[in-house]
Amino acid sequence: MNNLEALKYPIGKFDWPNNISKEHIESWISILEHFPNRLENLVKDLSDIQLDTQYRPDGWTIRQVIHHISDSHHHSYTRFKWALTEDKPLIKAYFEDRWAKLNDYTAPIKMSLNHISAIHFKLVYLLKTLSEDDFNKCFIHPETNTEVMLSFNVGNYAWHSNHHYAHIENILKVKGWI
Numbered sequence: 001m002n003n004l005e006a007l008k009y010p011i012g013k014f015d016w017p018n019n020i021s022k023e024h025i026e027s028w029i030s031i032l033e034h035f036p037n038r039l040e041n042l043v044k045d046l047s048d049i050q051l052d053t054q055y056r057p058d059g060w061t062i063r064q065v066i067h068h069i070s071d072s073h074h075h076s077y078t079r080f081k082w083a084l085t086e087d088k089p090l091i092k093a094y095f096e097d098r099w100a101k102l103n104d105y106t107a108p109i110k111m112s113l114n115h116i117s118a119i120h121f122k123l124v125y126l127l128k129t130l131s132e133d134d135f136n137k138c139f140i141h142p143e144t145n146t147e148v149m150l151s152f153n154v155g156n157y158a159w160h161s162n163h164h165y166a167h168i169e170n171i172l173k174v175k176g177w178i
Helices: 003-008 022-043 062-085 109-127 150-174
Strands: 138-141 146-149
Touching (some): 022 062, 022 150, 062 109, 062 138, 146 150
Antiparallel strands (some): 138 146
16 A cells, blocks of 8 residues: 555555454444544644644545544445345435535534434434344435445445544644644
């Protein structure tokens, strides 16, 4: 892995097991449950200058990453609900890079930290009530035209949480801020 690739994927790309077990799902739900507090503790004392620092060359700022997590995990929650209430719904993709250029991505991070906390509370509450059959339901992702099982999506968003946490943590370490 080259240096830029390591900066883009500090924990590697999502590598899921062939057979997703109940234990995998429980572990991933635990990651999702604790992520909002971990993230807030990581960034709560950062200054605006620190928040507006890119985590890698040509990458987003820490502030943009936090707002992205809020939007992305909101989408994920909605995708779970669609898959649970419709038969293999075709979800809506969005241009993450374009969203990151909108003015709300310059806003104070508290707004998105609050949203991440709320959406994770709702998502975890929902996930803990699902049956094995529910986790086998899926949605269709339009970019790949593939079925995405909810069991996979739980792991993917646990990975996504840790992935962006590592982006922020790594730049804080490089800069000597932690």
